[in-house]
Amino acid sequence: MTIECKVKSIEPLASNTFRILLNPETPVDFKAGQYLMVVMEEKDKRPFSIASSPCRHLGELELHIGAAEHNAYAIEVVEAMNDAYANDRTITIDAPHGTAWLQEDRQESLLLIAGGTGFSYVRSILDHCISQNISNPIYLYWGAKDSSQLYALQELNTIAEEHSNVHFIPVIEQLENEWIGKVGNVLEAINQDFSTLENFDVYIAGRFEMAGSARQQFVDYKKAKKNRIFADAYAFI
Template identity: 30%
Template sequence: MAYNVTLRQSGRQFQVEPDEPVLVAALRQGVGVPYGCKNGACGSCKGAVVSGQIEQGSHSSSALSNDEKTRGLALFCCATAQTDLVIDVREIAGVGDVQVKKLPCRVNALERRADDVTVLKLQLPANERLQYLAGQYVEFILKDGKRRSYSMASAPHEEGPIELHIRHMPGGVFTDHVFNTMKEREILRFEGPLGTFFLREDSDKPIVLLASGTGFAPIKAIAEHAFFKDIERPMTLYWGARRKKDLYMLELAERWAEDHPNFKFVPVLSEPDPSDGWTGRTGFVHRAVIEDLPDLSGHQVYACGAPVMVESAQRDFTAHHGLPADEFYADSFTSEADLVNAV
C-alpha cells in the first residue's frame, strides 16, 4: 500500500510507494523539492520528518550526520516511508513545469581548455529541443546502466549544441573515455534536465555567484541567462582555483565584467605558482566573499563546486555572516568517491 506524504508548509500531498525514495515519489508527481546528486552524497534534499517513520538508506556522513538524524532530519533521496509522513522541506516552484526526457545526442566538439578540463558540446536530434533552467544538469546513461552527472554550461536561450565542462578524474570510467578515446560524432544518451539549482528571478537581492573549478559551468549558464534577461540585480562572481591555468575561461569572465556594469568578477587562487605572475586574490574562495561582504543578510548566494567548498561556505555564511539559510542555493559536485564512507 502507498503512504501519504504531506508537506508541512503548504499542505500539499503526494503518495509514495513502499521501498520508493520519498524524493523519487515527489518528482514523479511533479512536486518541486530540492535535490542534487540523488544518491546520498550532497545533502541538498535534507529536510525534517515532522511526524511518521522512515527508513534512512545508505548515505555520506558529511551529507547527514548522526546528530542531525537524532534531531529528526533526513535525506529524502534515500529515505523510504514506513508510515504516512509529514515532512518539512523547502518547496520549489517552476521545476515541475520542465519536462524531463531521455534523449540521444551526438558529440559535436571536444575542446581542451586546461590539462584536466574539456569542454564537451552535444548536438541533439534535429526535431528535439531541451527546455531547462540555467544551472540544471543532465545525467549520462552509461552502457552498464550507471550514470554520471554534469551541469549544462550553456544558457537555455542559446541555439546550437549543449555545452558541458568535464574535469578529468583519473580512473573514472566516463572521464577517462572523454579524455582518451572519445571522438566527435560519437552517440551518447542522457536524461535531463535535473536539479533545483537555478536563479530565483522573483527576488531583487544582490547575487553572489561562488564557484570552484568546473563548478563554473552552471554559474556560467546562470550569468549568461541573467544577461540575456536584462536582470539588473548586482552580481559578483567569485571563482576559485589552485593555479591561474585552472581558471580555464578567465577571459570570458573578465569580458562579462567589462560589458555589464552590474557584474563584478573576483578570481581567487589557493596555490598560485611563481610562473603565474599572480597579483590577484589568494586563499580560499569563500573567505574572499567574507572579506568583501562580512554582512550577507541581504544577499542570495549560488555556490557550485567541490563539496568541501560548498559545505564551508554554507556553514560560515549562515552561521557567522547573516545569510538566511533559505538564500543559500548550492550544487555540490559529488562523485562515486564521495560515497566510499557511506553510513
Template identity: 30%
Template sequence: MTFQVTVQPSGRQFTCEEGEAVLTAAIRAGVGLPYGCKNGACGSCRGKLLEGSVTHGVHQVRALSAADEEKGFSLFCCAHPHSDIVIEAREVLGVGEFPIKKLPTRVAKLDRVADDVTIVSLQLPANERLQYKAGQYIEFLLKDGKRRSYSMANAPHTDEHVSLHIRHMPGGLFTDHVFNTMKERDILRIEGPLGTFFLREDSTKPMVLLASGTGFAPIKAIIEHATHQKTTRPMLLYWGGRRPKDLYMHALCEEWARTLPSFKYVPVISHALPEDGWTGRSGFVHHAVMQDFPDLSAYQVYACGTPAMVEAATRDFVAQCGLPEEEFYADSFTSEADLAKV
C-alpha cells in the same frame, strides 16, 4: 503497497511505492524537493521526518549522521518509507515546469580548454529541444547502468548545443573515456533536466555567485541567462582555483566585467606557485567573499563546486555573515570518489 507522503509546510502530497526512495517519487510527481547528487553524498535533499518511519539506504555520514537521524533528520534520496509519512522540506517552485526526458545526443565538439578540462558540446535530435532552467544538470546513461551528472554551462536560450565542462579525474571510468577515447559524432544517451539549483528570478536581491573549479559551469549559465533577461540585479562572481590555469575561462569573466554594468569578477587562487606570477586574491574563495561582504543579510548566494567549499560557505555565510539560510542555493559536485564512499 504504496504510501502517502505529505510535505510540510506546503501540504503537498504524493504517493511512494514500497522500496522506492522518497525523492524518486517526488520527482515523478513533480513535487520540488531540493536535491543534488541523488546518491546520498551531497546532503542537498536533507529534511525532517515528522511522522512515520523510513529506512535509509547507503549514504555518506557527512550527509546524514546517526546522531542527526536520531534527531529526526532524513536524507530523502535514500529514505524508503515503511508507512505513510509526513516530512518537512523547503519546496522548490518551478521544478516540474519542464518535462524530464531521455534523449540520444551526438558529440558535436570537444574543446580542451585546460590540461584537465574539456568542454563537450552535445547535439540533440533535430526534432527535440531540451528545456531547462539555468543551473540545472543532465545525467549520462552509461551502458553498465551507472550515471554521471554534469551541469549545463550554456543558458537555455542558446540551446543549439548542450555545453558541459568536464574535468578529468584520472582513473574515473567516464572522464578517462572523455579524455582518451571520446570522438566527435559519438552517440550518448542523457536524461534531464535535473536538479533544484537554478536562478530564482522572482527576487530582486543582489547575487553572490561562488564557484570552485568546474563549478563555474552552471554559474556561467546563470550569468548568461540573467544577462539575456536584462536583469538589473548586481552579480558578483567569485571563482576559485588552486592555480591560475584552473580558471579556464578567465578571459570571458574579465570581458563580462568590462561590458556588463552590474557585474563584478573576483578570481581567487589558493595554491599559486612562484612561476604562476599570481598577484591577485589568494586563499579560500569563500573567505574572499566574507572579507568583502561581512554582512550578507540582503543577498542571495549561488554556490557550486567541491563539497568542502559548499559546506564551508553555507556554514560560515549563515553563522558569521547573517545570510538567511533559505537564500543559500548550492550544487555540490560529488565525484566518483565521493560516490564510492557511499
C-alpha cells in the same frame, strides 16, 4: 527524460579540462543552473552541469568536464564522448535535473561561487542574467588551484568591464608571478570581502565539502538566509 545526442565537438579548455558540445535529437527545456546525466549504463548515470544558458544555446548543450588523471569518473565520460565523436555514434543523456536553478524576478544581489569546473554551473546563470538584462548586482567568485585552470579569465574580465553590475573575483591557491588577483581559499576571500550576506541569493558549485562549509559559514557568520543558498550538493549532504 532520456535523449540521444550527437557529439558536435570536443576541445581542451585547460589541462585535463574539456568543452564538449552536444546536439540533442529533441530539444531540452532546462533552466539556468540545471544539470544533465550522461548515461554510461542503465544504472550508471553521471551528472554534469549544463554550461550553456537556456536562452542562448541554439539547441546545443555545452559541458565543461575536468578529467584529471585521478578522476576516472570523468575520464571515462570524456573517453566515451571521444569514441562517439570519432565513430559517429550518439551519447545518451537524461535531462534536465537539479533544483538549484536561478530564481528570477528577485531584487536581491547574486553571489555566484565556483570551485574548478563548477564554473560551468555559474556560467549558465551569469549568461542568462546578462541576456535577460537582469540588473541586480552580481558577484562571481571562481577558485582554482592555479591560474591555468581559470580558462575563462579573459572572458569574465571582459564581461565585468562591459556590465557595471557584474563583479568578477578570481582566487588561486598559491601566489604566482604577475598574478594580481586574490590568493588563498575562495570562501575565505568571500568572508573577507563581505560583512553581511543578508540580502543575497547565493549559488554554489564545487565539492560537497565546500558547499556544506559555505552554507554553515554564511548562515552562522554573515546573516545569510539558509533557504536562499542554492546548490545541488544539498540534496546529498
